Amino acid sequence: MTPDKIREVVKRYRQDFKKAEIPVLKFLDSEHPYSNLYSDKQAITHCHWMLEEIEKFLDNKRTEKAHRWLGFIQGVLWKSNKYTITELANHNRP
Secondary structure (H helix, E strand, O other), X not given: OOHXXXXXXXXXXXXXXXXXXXXXXXXXXXXXXXXXXXXXXXXXXXXXXXXHHHHXXXXXXXXXXXXXXXXXXXXXXHHOOOOOHHHHHHHHOO
8 A cells, every 4th residue: 555545544534533523542552442441432532643643654654654553443443343344445445
């Protein structure tokens, strides 16, 4: 996936999160959002923060890290029943 395509997917998810009124919230590295204390929506708040970081990675030519983070976000979106595997794969297609 090209950096431009990654930016396109990041933009799409950012718009989806804003429409759903999901705030931007970074979890501490020691926190586990899938413990009994956190809902899927709360885990997605961390993903919203990650979208902003992906843009920074791309600006700094860290494309591999941007790919990994996007994959993590898509895994959370799938686990949270926001998209199917097919839908997520289609988001990544040229």
